[in-house]
Amino acid sequence: DGGITQSPKYLFRKEGQNVTLSCEQNLNHDAMYWYRQDPGQGLRLIYYSQIVNDFQKGDIAEGYSVSREKKESFPLTVTSAQKNPTAFYLCASSIYTPAPYGYTFGSGTRLTVV
Amino acid sequence: AQTVTQSQPEMSVQEAETVTLSCTYDTSESDYYLFWYKQPPSRQMILVIRQEAYKQQNATENRFSVNFQKAAKSFSLKISDSQLGDAAMYFCAYRRGETSGSRLTFGEGTQLTVNP
Numbered sequence: 001d002g003g004i005t006q007s008p009k010y011l012f013r014k015e016g017q018n019v020t021l022s023c024e025q026n027l028n029h030d031a032m033y034w035y036r037q038d039p040g041q042g043l044r045l046i047y048y049s050q051i052v053n054d055f056q057k058g059d060i061a062e063g064y065s066v067s068r069e070k071k072e073s074f075p076l077t078v079t080s081a082q083k084n085p086t087a088f089y090l091c092a093s094s095i096y097t098p099a100p101y102g103y104t105f106g107s108g109t110r111l112t113v114v
Numbered sequence: 115a116q117t118v119t120q121s122q123p124e125m126s127v128q129e130a131e132t133v134t135l136s137c138t139y140d141t142s143e144s145d146y147y148l149f150w151y152k153q154p155p156s157r158q159m160i161l162v163i164r165q166e167a168y169k170q171q172n173a174t175e176n177r178f179s180v181n182f183q184k185a186a187k188s189f190s191l192k193i194s195d196s197q198l199g200d201a202a203m204y205f206c207a208y209r210r211g212e213t214s215g216s217r218l219t220f221g222e223g224t225q226l227t228v229n230p
């Protein structure tokens with residue numbers, strides 16, 4: 001079955017460490033997205049990519065980095081510059097053409113700073 | 115920039131009753147799409163219903179329907195015959211229609227409790 005796989009489900013980061021969250025999809029979707037979810041703030045866009053080897057900053061990109069070397073993969077690195085990284089992170093994908101489609105979401109990664 | 119507002123942080127409903135969740139949005143675009151997503155305790159985001167802005171007819175999916183008021187920029191979700199499994203966080207979302215791969219903008223969410 002096609003879908004989006006995020007790993008790991010839970011991740012713990014020490015102060016000053018970089019960590020990478022994985023997102024893989026086999027839906028043949030062109031566009032992929034990373035959102036951060038905090039209580040009471042909905043989902044906020046971190047980065048998105050519409051095609052391979054290209055990506056754009058979202059609303060809260062500071063302290064994060066991404067790459068899009070393959071269509072299927074869009075990993076997110078949370079760097080030590082991100083001062084408050086504890087949150088729930090959701091990856092999503094969609095087809096590229098204008099259409100009344102929403103996203104397909106992964107099951108999320110819960111990141112905690114220890 | 116587009117914004118989406120959900121003014122009800124929490125709502126509750128009795129099982130088998132009807133509940134309406136509110137959503138307003140701000141945009142200068144004429145072509146766009148609106149969505150309601152459900153996030154149960156598993157935190158998996160599930161698409162509930164979508165509406166194309168150019169369609170006057172309100173979308174319906176089984177027990178879920180919307181009241182789309184384009185002039186008022188309002189997009190409410192009505193859940194009929196509420197079930198315990200409907201308990202979840204509900205997010206309203208907006209997407210521009212003319213730009214390929216355009217992003218979704220989400221509201222803050224409404225936590226729905228269904229009482230037996």
